[in-house]
Amino acid sequence: MGKPRVAIFDFACCEGCQLQIVNLEEEILGLLQVIEPVEWREAMSDKSETCDIALIEGSITRAEDAERVKRIRARAGVVVALGACATMGGVNKLKNNFDLHDVKTCVYGEAADMPHLDTMPAMAVSEVIPVDFAVPGCPMSKTEFTCIVRCLALGKTPVIPTFPVCVECKRNENVCRYEYNEVCLGTVTRAGCGAKCPTAGGWCFGCRGLVDDPNVNAARDVMEQYGKTMADLDDRLALFNSKRE
Amino acid sequence: MIRKQVTRQALDAWVDGLIAAGRVVGAQKKGGRYAFDDLRRAADLCLDYDVTILPPKKYFLPPKEDILRFSDGRYESVSDAAPFTLLGVHPYDMAAIAQMDKLFAQDNRDEHYLARREQATVVVCDIERMSPNIFAASVGTATAADGCDALITRVGRAYVIESHTAKGERLLAGLAGAPDADAVTLARREQLWEDNARLMSRRELRVEPRRLPRLLEDAYDHPVWEEKASQCFACGSCNLVCPTCYCFDVQDDVEWDPSRGVRRRVWDGCMLTDFATVAGKHNFRKNRADRYRHRYYRKGKYVPEKIGDFSCVGCGRCVSACVARIADPVEVYNRIAEVQ
């Protein structure tokens, strides 16, 4: 079996996840032992008609993006979404909470109606095309990314945690943020980050999205027990888990 | 048996001596709570802690450990077991370690656990302060310190330090010059044990643990499982902080050269969604309530049937760790005993 041919594509995002690939530094040599890059705008000028694995970063927020990502799907074997924007819409979905025209006017003022600024509600890649695997996180974790790539290169199905961040907080012996009377999204957010934010003294922002079977009702119910309101919870959820559409 | 009586100052000097001679871990302050960690000086040791976030099981069964390394078709078992002193374990945690000792030596011996255990000298300290959710007195683990190598008890301003094993005696060698404990202090220590055995419970378990296997047998369809589980995040915190929970997952990680890699084990928990997922993605405890019930069955029935001990030592950690406030064994077992 030859090395899988890999192409990397970007959509609406900060390109921080691609940067994580660049940040692999000497590990890139390892990466090149198991894959053959055939298209990657940030790093090479080659283009390719087809690829075994398409790594897609960013969310879909313009009609032409939707068309482009469909074409990518058609010429790729396996599609992997990279990072919060691609896997769930990420911060781009914040705009979905408002009237689109208001959003554009706020940013572009009088130029808001220029045709090249045409936009639609932000979507995760999986809301437009079928996606085979996801590397969640904002930005995605290098360790998780490399592990998933190695699995794919070996023909193994990659597995990412299905449990919440609490597990990793416990493994790190963190004091629970709720003991400080803070609202933390760790109880419903997919682990895999190593509970970075709580370990550094903050609360979980939910950048890896919800677990497969989140108990959002319980998350709301506990607000009251901690003297908080649903609005406190919804405010925190809005950053990465804004309403889908 | 060596039985010394020392001031805090003399105790600290002894501990500093132990630290100079090797690795010593003890309870220290952490973010307003306490945690076991490597001691750099005796002054950091808190013998008056109420409860640590994690139990000392992390020194015998670490949250993550490499158990096997493989390369080019060959593999070798790896273990980092090395001598250390675990200082100031509460009696309930000692009871939990004693249970794990039995379980890990049964059937397939767990060499990784047993090697670390072998290397450890465990010093128990009697509880000075009640944690917010302790109920050790209700389950008989507020004082018994079977299995420890040495025991420290604070009696007024003095500390009684006594050895229970040869390892403990070696540890106490540095106290050779200290006076033997006097009769008055020892009598006060007896009294303290009696008090602790009676008082170290915030709540009372109203059912004898030895009746639980039978009661649980008939409680499979009790409404409490669904009721509580509806609020459960399946976050596993109640498992992970528990001194008697030891489940782990085994994962392989290959290097870029796929003929090389490690097999590691990481903490797992029966409350987690995929704990019981097997090949083919079949999950035989798919519902939260099934998993929620399983945890109580394990503590109250399965482990007792295997080793004879009630597998909840009453530390109360799960009660504090559960954000949803539904993980209290006293409440649940009392509910089950009530109806029947």
Ligand code: SF4
């Ligand atoms: S079940 Fe709860 S109270 Fe009992 S030993 Fe485990 S953590 Fe402690």
Ligand code: SF4
């Ligand atoms: S700690 Fe509470 S919410 Fe988390 S799994 Fe245990 S019972 Fe459920």
